[in-house]
Amino acid sequence: EAQVTQNPRYLITVTGKKLTVTCSQNMNHEYMSWYRQDPGLGLRQIYYSMNVEVTDKGDVPEGYKVSRKEKRNFPLILESPSPNQTSLYFCASSLTGGVTDTQYFGPGTRLTVL
């Protein structure tokens, strides 16, 4: 089944403790992206990647890192999480990142930083 998977689905952590949220897609998509969803703000893009070893900042990249060493994986790294990073995170992928491409979303990761 074609899908985007994320792990973990739920995570509670404390300020400053490094964490990684994994994202994987099995559709051979070139483009992958991370969003955070906050009430009243919709989805805001954190980082995106047009292909392996190519990553770019989105609208809200501060406090996050990403890497794209393999086409299928696009992990999101929080080196020193803070409470304002408590949010619902979605990974998405699309075939080429073209402007008319449909994005396929993962199930979301709900992160709480205490």
Added chain:
Amino acid sequence: AQSVSQHNHHVILSEAASLELGCNYSYGGTVNLFWYVQYPGQHLQLLLKYFSGDPLVKGIKGFEAEFIKSKFSFNLRKPSVQWSDTAEYFCAVNDNNNDMRFGAGTRLTVKP
């Protein structure tokens, strides 16, 4: 940078009522327009999209949207909603620089 406005934060309807959710964007150039839906506990999925041609676009589950360029709008409609349409709906706009922006979302509650 462009922005996307969804005026209704929460809409409550009874089954069989007609639905129209507003979406306006602030970009004067060529745009590509999307509506995504997020059912409770599920991930976002595409309802429909417009990038050229007939400005009235039909999507899945009986939804449609009309692109009105002069009004910078892409409103979502459904003639008769069902309880299963209860979800959050997001309008998204992508310009030809691939700057994708989502609206804040509209939560739709359909009462049986």
